[in-house]
Amino acid sequence: MAEFELIEKFFKNNGGRADVILGIGDDCAVVQVPPQHQLAITTDTLISGVHFPVDTSPYDIGYKSLAVNLSDLAAMGATPAWVTLALTLPEADENWLIEFCRGFFTLAKQFGMELIGGDLTRGPLSITVQAQGFLPEGKALRRCGAKAGDLIFVTNTLGDAGFALREKILEDRLNRPEPRVRVGEKLLGIASAAIDISDGLAADLGHILKSSHMGATIIVDHLPLSAALKKSVSADKAISFALNSGDDYELCFTVSPENENLISQISHDTNVSITCIGKITSQKTFTLQFENGKTYDGKITGYQHF
């Protein structure tokens, strides 16, 4: 089947958004950003054997390739709108494509997104997704706004995806992360800084601290851990997973103390647990300690892309 037929069969007519003036099928897509809004743009590539195990199902590959991009939109507080897909496949395997599309479009539909374009090429399996979302002018949640005394929060639980990668259990946490889009949207005007946790909490919170020229104190026994993780490994090991392992795609954000009371309402409205794990400090150090004041002396790492 030729590229055009494959596109016609699998990718066209998936949306129907009124702001898509011209979707798949011309040289470019043409879209319209609503008045008083800016556009958030993000792109992520997933390579077989690097960003997902080679035996990952095509459904999960389709799902995850969009999810990691949605997670970036969530970290800015943006509302998802459009997506493009550059898909490189060793061969035009229709069964593979059916499953890939099922995963991809399940998530796209959930967030009202429309696939507006892409490219289908032959080569080693690789997926590059670019997602676009709307932000009210000047309201983006950036990494650089954390202030001394701000509280540090994370959504849901940490470490499960990293554990799944090594132990081949809890695999939904690895393969089907839930992008925290609705939390991100509600944090506009409330959070002072935000990031999504793709490389591990320590590494990603590190980006906020570096951009904000701040330090932090983290209470390691406040790190939210799933019952499954706690049951499977020692307390020390669980903390290490939560701090250092990637692929969680939860949000980490900072909030000034006067906004603290708004967070439980957001948690309630979005049905996502949100936990305070520490505080931003003006002293530019990254301090990890237990609630009882004892220093945590475990190793801190972050995912290295090269």
Place this chain on the structure above:
Amino acid sequence: MAEFELIEKFFKNNGGRADVILGIGDDCAVVQVPPQHQLAITTDTLISGVHFPVDTSPYDIGYKSLAVNLSDLAAMGATPAWVTLALTLPEADENWLIEFCRGFFTLAKQFGMELIGGDLTRGPLSITVQAQGFLPEGKALRRCGAKAGDLIFVTNTLGDAGFALREKILEDRLNRPEPRVRVGEKLLGIASAAIDISDGLAADLGHILKSSHMGATIIVDHLPLSAALKKSVSADKAISFALNSGDDYELCFTVSPENENLISQISHDTNVSITCIGKITSQKTFTLQFENGKTYDGKITGYQHF
């Protein structure tokens, strides 16, 4: 060198456009589309050994990966603005990156574009570029607007890139196509349909005909051929290259007869030769003939992506 250091060293701070609210370095870029404008979005992947010969220089890979996307913007009449780059490399080779960036940014600068984001991953060499440009509301040059009696034009000469691919001469035509952005912009409100020639004139004009529900008559001895191509191969062979070989990245567009006189002015203003090669017909056939009325009976093909 880690991903972040590579990005810092090679890709950050390349632009300075006022409409880039937030460039490289956060979870998303944030950009602002000007009032009364829509956004044209296109993406293309280049794979080593598929879209360029494996011995192509990194400079030319950088140049071409942006050029093919600019060519899509040109085909819509859009004015280039922003670009993202998803680059997958087998290893972080700094010399390779220096040359790649030289090619990429030479072209980006020429069209005033800013690199606003991307992803750098390890894997088999693959480059996915996404380019964004502005269009006055409702003015996009689409494939579907050709009408019976419209004249068919192409820019510059055809067939050189395809010849270069086989014969290893004229390689600048293959590796450094000149995106016809300035021609495209001037065709807004003048051309009835447009496409860029990436898969060969016959295949790409075919897309206009299919979208517009029209046919065409092409006068094959009016096809613009370079002196170098004419010198190197027989007249028949040269016509075949012009009709069937890809990678030219010239524009093919249709214009109603009353706008014909505007085309020579556009050619003069942009310093790009523009040639009338035939006419749109209401009869849905694709007729190829010589000026003397004799039918052209050479083979017609188009690039197959799978």
